[in-house]
Amino acid sequence: MDVDRAGTDELARQAVSVAQALRDSADPIRRLRFSGAVSGRDYAxxxxxxxxxxxxxxxxxxxxxxxxDTxxxxxxxxAEVIAEVDGQGARRLRDSSGSVS
Incomplete structure (x- = not known):
C-alpha cells in the first residue's frame, strides 16, 4: 500500500497551524471597540x-x-490506493471462498 503518511501528516500539521493562525488573526478584530466619545483620530x-x-x-x-490545493x-x-487495496482484498476473498465450496 503506497499511502504517503509522512506527507499527509505534514499537511495535517500545516492545517492545524493555519487554523491557529486564523484564530490569532481574528483576535484584533474582536478587540476593536467604538464608543460615542471616540475622536476622529481614534476612528482612524x-x-x-x-x-x-x-x-x-x-x-x-x-x-x-x-x-x-496541496x-x-x-x-x-x-484514497485511490486504499480503494485499490480494498478491491484486491475483495477479489482474493471472493476467489478463496469460491475455491472452498
Missing part, C-alpha cells in the same frame, strides 16, 4: 488596525487555500 487608528488585521486574515486565508491531490491519491 481603529480603521488602520482593522485594515491591518484584515490584510493578515486575507493572507492566512490565501495560505489555507494553497494548503487545500492536500486535495494527496488525499485523492491515498
Amino acid at each position: 487608528e481603529h480603521g488602520a488596525a482593522l485594515a491591518s488585521a484584515l490584510a493578515v486574515l486575507n493572507s492566512r486565508l490565501t495560505g489555507r487555500a494553497d494548503l487545500l 492536500l486535495a491531490p494527496r488525499l485523492s491519491s491515498s
Whole structure:
C-alpha cells in the first residue's frame, strides 16, 4: 500500500497551524471597540488596525487555500490506493471462498 503518511501528516500539521493562525488573526478584530466619545483620530487608528488585521486574515486565508490545493491531490491519491487495496482484498476473498465450496 503506497499511502504517503509522512506527507499527509505534514499537511495535517500545516492545517492545524493555519487554523491557529486564523484564530490569532481574528483576535484584533474582536478587540476593536467604538464608543460615542471616540475622536476622529481614534476612528482612524481603529480603521488602520482593522485594515491591518484584515490584510493578515486575507493572507492566512490565501495560505489555507494553497494548503487545500496541496492536500486535495494527496488525499485523492491515498484514497485511490486504499480503494485499490480494498478491491484486491475483495477479489482474493471472493476467489478463496469460491475455491472452498
